[in-house]
Structures are given as structure tokens and as C-alpha cells.
Amino acid sequence: MHPSPPASDAQRVSEHWTIASMVKGAPLPARHFLQGLLLCLLALIAVLLGVTREFKVDPVLATGIGLLLGFLVYPRRLFILAATILPLGVVNQLFDKGIIGGHYLEPAHLIALAVGLLAVTWAMHQRRAWAAPGAWSPGVIVAALGLVLLLALLPGSAAGYIFSFWMPTVVLGGLGLSYLIRSAFGLTN
Numbered sequence: 001m002h003p004s005p006p007a008s009d010a011q012r013v014s015e016h017w018t019i020a021s022m023v024k025g026a027p028l029p030a031r032h033f034l035q036g037l038l039l040c041l042l043a044l045i046a047v048l049l050g051v052t053r054e055f056k057v058d059p060v061l062a063t064g065i066g067l068l069l070g071f072l073v074y075p076r077r078l079f080i081l082a083a084t085i086l087p088l089g090v091v092n093q094l095f096d097k098g099i100i101g102g103h104y105l106e107p108a109h110l111i112a113l114a115v116g117l118l119a120v121t122w123a124m125h126q127r128r129a130w131a132a133p134g135a136w137s138p139g140v141i142v143a144a145l146g147l148v149l150l151l152a153l154l155p156g157s158a159a160g161y162i163f164s165f166w167m168p169t170v171v172l173g174g175l176g177l178s179y180l181i182r183s184a185f186g187l188t189n
Contacts, residue, residue: 033183035074039176042066043169050165058096061089063145063168070175071130076189077179079130080138083119085145087112132189145171 046062049055064086071078091108094100100108123131148167182188 030183030188031074032077032179032188035070035077036176036179036183038073039066039070039172039179041176042069043173043176046165046168046172050169055165056096058089058092059165059167060085061093062165063171064089066168066172067175070172075127076129078175079123079127080120080135081141083123084113084116084138084142087115141171141175 043066046066049062064082067078067082068086071082088109091100091105091112094108095102095105120131124133145167
């Protein structure tokens with residue numbers, strides 16, 4: 001065995017840049033995987049806040065904030081959901097604080113939906129990766145959320161649990177787990 005000759009300065013610099021670029025663009029942990037982890041963590045936080053009942057934020061707003069945080073981690077998913085749920089949560093929080101009166105609630109919800117739809121329209125033209133045409137899951141999730149909110153109007157103690165921090169727990173936790181499973185199989189969208 002012959003000892004290898006010492007590396008020149010140019011070789012060491014090129015090796016350094018190669019290793020640095022590999023670390024910088026390392027696929028593990030990928031942003032889509034981190035998004036799933038973040039959503040699961042936010043669902044866990046929602047469970048803890050729901051159990052302590054110390055936090056007085058509208059569950060729709062908490063869900064929207066969680067979706068927005070998830071979107072910020074990996075912008076290829078969750079923009080449509082965050083853009084539609086977050087403005088509705090803001091309106092609900094304003095209603096809960098008495099800033100919006102009862103007879104203004106329905107128009108405020110329609111304006112919030114319009115803001116969300118305008119944001120989605122803007123994204124479809126300016127940031128195509130944020131809002132893919134033909135995306136089914138946002139509509140399905142919003143419809144399921146609407147059905148859950150309808151169930152919350154039913155009399156009984158179950159309504160209080162449905163429209164509480166269990167809603168962000170289920171929505172964010174379900175999305176987080178599905179994204180973690182998809183990441184395990186190499187699916188990123």
C-alpha cells in the first residue's frame with residue numbers, strides 16, 4: 001500500500017464546497033416530512049390546550065394558524081386550506097370578542113371566504129406551486145369541517161367537544177399523520 005499524496009489546496013476547497021452543498025441541500029429531513037411533524041406537534045399542543053381549557057382562541061382560527069404554519073414549512077401544500085380557513089377563524093374570533101355583531105356574522109363570513117378565494121386565485125397565477133389546479137383534498141377537508149361544525153350545533157355535550165380544541169387536533173393531526181405516511185413512501189405532494 002502506498003500512502004496517498006497530500007491533497008492540494010484546490011482539492012480541499014472543492015471537497016469542502018461539495019460537502020457543504022450536500023449538507024445544505026440534504027434531503028433528510030425533507031421539508032414535506034418536517035411539515036408533517038410540525039402538524040402533529042401542533043395537534044399535540046391543541047390537545048394539551050384543550051385539556052387545560054386555559055386558551056381562549058376560536059378553534060377555527062387555531063386550525064387556520066396551524067395550517068398557515070404548516071404551509072410556511074413546505075409551501076407546496078396547505079395554501080388553499082390556510083387561505084380559506086384562516087380568514088373564517090379571524091371572523092369567528094372577532095365575533096367571540098363582540099367586535100362583530102350577530103347580524104353581521106354571515107356577511108363577514110362571506111367576505112372572509114372572498115378574501116380566501118382571491119388569495120387562491122392570486123396564487124394560481126403568481127405562485128403555481130402553492131395552489132395546484134385540480135386539487136381535491138382542500139374541498140373535501142373544508143366540506144368535512146363544515147359537516148363537523150353542523151354536528152356541533154346539535155344539542156348535547158358532544159357539541160362542546162366537537163367545537164373545541166379537538167377540531168384543530170383532528171384536522172392538524174390527521175393531515176400531519178397522512179403527510180408523514182406519504183413522506184415515508186416518497187410522495188411529496
